[in-house]
Amino acid sequence: MAEVPTSILVADVGAVATKVGLIDLVAGEYRLVGATRTITTADAPYDDLMVGVRQSIMQLQALTGRRLLDGQNALIKPTRADGEGADAFVAVTSAALPLHAVVIGLSRDYSVTGAQRAVDSTCAIVEHTIAVDEESGRWGTTAQDGRAGGPSAAVERLAELKPDIVVMVGGIDGGAVAPLREMANIVAAVAAAMDELQRPLVVFAGNRDARGDVAQRLGSLTEVRMVDNVLPTLDQLNPAPLQTEIETIYRQRQIETIPGFDKLAAWSEKGVMTSADAYTRVAEYLARKYQLRVLALDLGAGATTLIRADGEQIKRALVEEVSLGYGLEPLLERVGIERIMRWLPAPFQADDVYAQLLNQAIRPTVTPTRWHDLTALNAAGREILKHTIEVWRGDTRPLNPIFANGHRPKHSNMNLEESELVLLTGAPLARGSKPTALLLMLLDALDVNGIFSVAADSVGLVPAMGAVAAVNPEAAAQALENDCLVTWGTVFVPVTVPRPGEPTALSVKVEPARGGRLDADVKLGTLELIPLGEGEKANVEIRVGRGVNWGKDVAGRLFKREVQGGTVGLMIDARGRPLPLSDNFERQREKMQQWMWEAGA
Amino acid sequence: MIEFIPQIPETRVANFVRIRRERRLPIPGEVAGGVGMRIGAQDVIARAYPPKMRRALSLTRVIGVREADVPKRLLKQVGDPVEAREIIIAKPISLGVQRLVYRAPEAGHIAAIQGSWMILDLYGPPADVLALYRGTIVGITPRQAATVEAQGALVQGVWGSGKEAVGVIKVFTRAPDAILDAKEVADDTHGSILVAGGGMTAAALKRANELNAAGIVVGSLLPELRAQAVSMRVPVLVTEGFGKVPMSAPVFELLSALNGQEAALNARYQPRGRGATRPELFVPLMVSRIQQSDQASEAKRPAVEPGARVRGACQPYLGRVGKLPQEFALQWLPTEAGTELPAVNVEWEDAPGTPELVPWTNLELIG
Numbered sequence: 012m013a014e015v016p017t018s019i020l021v022a023d024v025g026a027v028a029t030k031v032g033l034i035d036l037v038a039g040e041y042r043l044v045g046a047t048r049t050i051t052t053a054d055a056p057y058d059d060l061m062v063g064v065r066q067s068i069m070q071l072q073a074l075t076g077r078r079l080l081d082g083q084n085a086l087i088k089p090t091r092a093d094g095e096g097a098d099a100f101v102a103v104t105s106a107a108l109p110l111h112a113v114v115i116g117l118s119r120d121y122s123v124t125g126a127q128r129a130v131d132s133t134c135a136i137v138e139h140t141i142a143v144d145e146e147s148g149r150w151g152t153t154a155q156d157g158r159a160g161g162p163s164a165a166v167e168r169l170a171e172l173k174p175d176i177v178v179m180v181g182g183i184d185g186g187a188v189a190p191l192r193e194m195a196n197i198v199a200a201v202a203a204a205m206d207e208l209q210r211p212l213v214v215f216a217g218n219r220d221a222r223g224d225v226a227q228r229l230g231s232l233t234e235v236r237m238v239d240n241v242l243p244t245l246d247q248l249n250p251a252p253l254q255t256e257i258e259t260i261y262r263q264r265q266i267e268t269i270p271g272f273d274k275l276a277a278w279s280e281k282g283v284m285t286s287a288d289a290y291t292r293v294a295e296y297l298a299r300k301y302q303l304r305v306l307a308l309d310l311g312a313g314a315t316t317l318i319r320a321d322g323e324q325i326k327r328a329l330v331e332e333v334s335l336g337y338g339l340e341p342l343l344e345r346v347g348i349e350r351i352m353r354w355l356p357a358p359f360q361a362d363d364v365y366a367q368l369l370n371q372a373i374r375p376t377v378t379p380t381r382w383h384d385l386t387a388l389n390a391a392g393r394e395i396l397k398h399t400i401e402v403w404r405g406d407t408r409p410l411n412p413i414f415a416n417g418h419r420p421k422h423s424n425m426n427l428e429e430s431e432l433v434l435l436t437g438a439p440l441a442r443g444s445k446p447t448a449l450l451l452m453l454l455d456a457l458d459v460n461g462i463f464s465v466a467a468d469s470v471g472l473v474p475a476m477g478a479v480a481a482v483n484p485e486a487a488a489q490a491l492e493n494d495c496l497v498t499w500g501t502v503f504v505p506v507t508v509p510r511p512g513e514p515t516a517l518s519v520k521v522e523p524a525r526g527g528r529l530d531a532d533v534k535l536g537t538l539e540l541i542p543l544g545e546g547e548k549a550n551v552e553i554r555v556g557r558g559v560n561w562g563k564d565v566a567g568r569l570f571k572r573e574v575q576g577g578t579v580g581l582m583i584d585a586r587g588r589p590l591p592l593s594d595n596f597e598r599q600r601e602k603m604q605q606w607m608w609e610a611g612a
Numbered sequence: 613m614i615e616f617i618p619q620i621p622e623t624r625v626a627n628f629v630r631i632r633r634e635r636r637l638p639i640p641g642e643v644a645g646g647v648g649m650r651i652g653a654q655d656v657i658a659r660a661y662p663p664k665m666r667r668a669l670s671l672t673r674v675i676g677v678r679e680a681d682v683p684k685r686l687l688k689q690v691g692d693p694v695e696a697r698e699i700i701i702a703k704p705i706s707l708g709v710q711r712l713v714y715r716a717p718e719a720g721h722i723a724a725i726q727g728s729w730m731i732l733d734l735y736g737p738p739a740d741v742l743a744l745y746r747g748t749i750v751g752i753t754p755r756q757a758a759t760v761e762a763q764g765a766l767v768q769g770v771w772g773s774g775k776e777a778v779g780v781i782k783v784f785t786r787a788p789d790a791i792l793d794a795k796e797v798a799d800d801t802h803g804s805i806l807v808a809g810g811g812m813t814a815a816a817l818k819r820a821n822e823l824n825a826a827g828i829v830v831g832s833l834l835p836e837l838r839a840q841a842v843s844m845r846v847p848v849l850v851t852e853g854f855g856k857v858p859m860s861a862p863v864f865e866l867l868s869a870l871n872g873q874e875a876a877l878n879a880r881y882q883p884r885g886r887g888a889t890r891p892e893l894f895v896p897l898m899v900s901r902i903q904q905s906d907q908a909s910e911a912k913r914p915a916v917e918p919g920a921r922v923r924g925a926c927q928p929y930l931g932r933v934g935k936l937p938q939e940f941a942l943q944w945l946p947t948e949a950g951t952e953l954p955a956v957n958v959e960w961e962d963a964p965g966t967p968e969l970v971p972w973t974n975l976e977l978i979g
Binding site for chain 2: 026049054055056063069070161163167170196199201203204268337362363365369370371372373374376379384443
C-alpha cells in the first residue's frame with residue numbers, strides 16, 4: 012500500500028444491502044468513480060457476507076471497467092501499474108443484530124436513567140430495567156402481621172428474559188456499598204439459576220468501592236467487566252466508559268460472529284467500523300469544518316440513527332427496535348396503523364397500507380416503484396423519526412441535570428430545533444423516493460425551525476466515508492462533498508404564534524444570481540416550494556408578519572441573505588411548530604393532501 | 613446495459629430436495645439418539661425441563677429475617693426438591709410460640725440462593741422437541757441440538773406464525789385465489805394441514821383452530837388477521853405475503869400434487885441473525901408419491917440464468933411468476949426520483965408475449 016492510499020475501495024455491509032464504492036484521484040481531486048449495491052448475504056442461504064461484497068465489487072468492475080479482484084476473487088492490492096486494483100480497502104457494517112440488555116440500578120431517576128441513556132446511543136436494546144428505589148411492591152411484599160411476604164415481579168421478569176448483558180449501576184464513587192451488595196445478590200441468584208451456557212455477561216458501572224463485592228458474588232458464575240462509574244457524582248454523568256464497553260461487547264459477540272466477517276476484517280486496513288460510528292465521524296467533521304449544528308439521520312432497514320453534532324459535543328441515539336425494513340412489524344405493533352394513516356391523504360386505505368408495510372418488513376430488499384407504496388413507507392418513516400427523537404431526547408424518562416460526556420458544555424442543552432444542516436441517508440433514498448417527498452417527511456417529523464440546509468446521500472456511502480477518513484482524510488472529505496452528498500436546498504421554518512385573521516405570514520422575494528425575481532406571499536399554515544437549482548445562489552429577502560420570527564437565528568422580522576439552492580430548491584414551511592395536526596382524522600388527511608401538493612410530494 | 617448481474621433472493625419450491633435442519637432446545641437439556649440414527653417426524657429428538665415459573669424472593673422481606681440469619685433459618689438448600697406447601701424457611705415469632713414460614717407454592721426445586729435472594733423453579737411439563745423432519749441425524753451439539761438430514765418436497769414461505777406441527781395436507785380450494793370461509797372448513801379437519809390459495813377469513817381460522825387442524829398454509833393473510841394467527845395454537849404459513857394475493861402457481865401446483873400426504877409444517881420465522889429461519893412445509897420422501905426412488909436427482913438451487921423462474925416480490929407483481937428471457941441483460945429503469953434501477957424484462961406466465969420491465973431487486977428466484 013502507498014503511504015497514503017490514493018485509490019480506496021469502500022464497502023458498507025448493511026442489514027439488507029451491501030454497497031461498494033471506489034474512490035480515486037481524478038484531475039487532482041478525489042472522486043467517487045463508481046458505486047454499486049447488492050443484497051447482504053450474511054444470513055441463510057448464503058451464510059457468508061463476503062458473497063455480497065464480492066458480487067458488489069464485480070458489479071463495480073463491470074461499471075468502471077477496472078479489475079479489482081484477481082482470478083481467485085481476492086482483492087488486488089495495491090493498485091498495479093496497469094491501473095488494476097486499489098491501494099486500500101475499508102469497511103463498515105450495520106448487519107449485526109443488537110445486544111439485548113437489562114439495566115439494574117439503585118435509583119430510577121439517576122443511575123438507571125443515566126445507564127439507559129448511555130445504552131441508547133449503542134447497538135443495544137434495553138429490554139427491562141430494575142431500580143432498587145422503586146416502591147417496595149416491586150421487590151415483593153414484605154412480611155407483616157404474622158404473614159409471609161411474596162415474590163418480586165421485577166426480578167422474576169429478569170429471570171424470564173435471557174439478556175445478552177446485564178448492566179449494573181448505582182451509587183456514587185465513595186458512597187454506600189451495601190445496596191450494591193444486594194443488587195449483586197439478585198443478579199447472582201438469577202445467573203446461578205440459569206444454565207451456564209445462557210448466563211448473561213455482566214457490566215458493572217457503579218460505585219467503584221463495590222467492585223470487589225460484585226466480583227466476589229458474580230465472578231464464579233459469569234464474566235464480569237468493570238468500567239468507570241456512569242454516575243461518579245450526583246451531578247455528573249459519565250456514559251463514555253459504559254458506552255465503550257458495550258460497543259466492545261457488541262463487536263465481539265455480534266459483529267465478529269457474522270459469517271464471513273473474518274475475511275472482511277482481513278481485507279480491511281483499519282478493521283471494520285460500525286456504520287453508526289463512521290456516520291458519527293462524518294457528522295462531527297461537517298460540524299467542525301463548517302461551524303454548523305448538524306443533525307444527521309440514517310433511516311436504515313435494520314436500525315435508525317440520529318446524531319446531533321455541533322463541533323464541541325455529540326449526542327447520538329441508535330434505535331434498533333423500529334426501522335424502515337425489518338423494524339416495520341414492531342413499528343406497527345408499537346404505534347398502530349392509525350398513527351401512520353394520519354400522514355396519508357384520503358385515497359390511501361388502511362388495509363392496503365398495512366399490507367404494504369408488512370410486506371416490506373418481510374422482504375426488505377425490494378424497491379417499491381409506485382408512488383403509492385413509497386408514500387406509505389414515508390408515512391411510516393415519520394413515526395420512526397418521531398420515536399427516535401423521543402429516544403434521543405430521553406423524554407420518556409425524568410431527568411435531573413445531566414451533562415454529556417462528563418463535562419459541562421458551553422451550551423447547556425443540545426436541541427434539535429436549532430440545527431443548521433440536516434443530513435439524510437438510508438433506505439428511503441435507496442428506494443428512489445422524490446426528494447420533495449422525503450423533505451416533507453423530515454419537516455413533518457422534526458421540530459427543526461429557523462433556517463437550515465438539507466443534504467442527502469446520493470449513493471448510500473456517506474456513513475462509510477467516516478471509515479475512509481481513517482486511511483485518507485482528504486479523500487474522504489473530497490469524495491463526500493464532491494460526489495456522495497447532494498444538496499437539496501435551504502429550508503425556512505419560522506417560529507409562529509398564530510394570530511387569527513392575519514392574512515399573510517411571510518413576504519418572500521427571491522433574486523437568483525442568474526437574474527430574474529420572484530415574489531410570493533406565504534400564508535400561515537402553508538408550504539411554499541421555490542425552485543432554485545443545485546449550485547445556484549440567490550438573494551432572499553423574507554419579511555415576516557406579526558407573531559412570526561426566526562427564533563435565535565435572525566433578529567427582527569427581516570431575513571436577508573444569500574442562500575443556496577439544490578435539487579429541491581427553497582422550501583418555506585409556515586405551518587407552525589409544533590405541527591398543527593388535527594384531532595379529526597378526516598380533516599388531518601385533508602391537510603396532508605394539501606401539504607403534499609404544496610411541497611411537490 | 614449492465615454487464616454483471618448480482619444475486620437476488622430465492623424461495624425453494626421443489627418436489628425433491630435434500631435439507632439439513634437443526635432442532636434446538638430452548639434451554640440446555642438432553643439430546644436423544646446419535647449420528648446416523650433414523651428418526652421419525654413425531655419422535656422426540658431432545659428434551660429439556662424448563663421451569664413453569666421462576667419465583668424470585670428476597671428471603672429477608674418474605675419472612676423478615678436478616679441476611680446473616682438466612683442460612684440458619686433455611687430448611688432447604690440449593691438443588692433440593694420441594695413439594696407443594698413444603699416449608700422452605702421459617703423464623704420463630706411471638707417469643708418462639710409461633711413460626712413465620714414461607715412454603716413452596718407448588719412442587720419445584722431450589723435453583724439458587726445468593727445472600728438473601730432465592731430463585732425457586734416451579735416444575736412444569738418437559739419441553740420436547742420433535743424431530744419434525746423424517747430423516748437421519750447427522751450432527752449433535754450435546755445438551756443443545758441435533759441436526760437432521762431429510763429428503764423430500766419443500767415449500768418455503770415468507771411469514772409464519774411460529775409453532776410447528778405434523779399433519780396431512782388437505783388442499784381446500786380449487787383455485788389459487790379462492791378464499792376459504794368457515795362453512796367450508798369440514799368437521800373432519802382434525803390433524804389436517806389446510807391449504808387455501810387465496811387465504812382464509814377470520815371465522816375460518818377460528819374454526820380450524822377449534823377443530824384442531826394441524827396447520828394452515830395460505831397464499832396471503834389479511835394484515836388484521838396477523839395477531840389472530842399468532843395467538844392460535846395452529847401454526848400458519850403464508851407463501852406470498854400480506855393482503856389479498858393468490859398463491860403463486862408453482863406453490864399451488866406442488867401443494868395440490870401433495871394433497872393427502874403427511875407433511876411437517878414449521879411456521880417458525882426469524883428474518884435475520886444467527887438462526888435466521890423461514891417458515892416451510894416439508895413432505896418427506898418416504899411417503900411422497902412424486903419420486904419413486906431415493907436415487908432420483910435433487911432439484912438444484914435456482915440460479916440466475918436465462919429461463920430461470922422468478923416470482924414478483926412486491927406490488928404490483930407480488931406473487932406473479934415468470935421467466936427470465938433466454939437472452940437477458942439488466943437495463944436501467946428510471947424512477948420517479950430521477951434515479952435509475954437495474955431492471956430486467958420478465959415474461960410473466962399469465963401474460964405470455966408481453967414482457968414487462970421489472971426492477972431486479974423486486975424479483976426472487978423460485979424453484
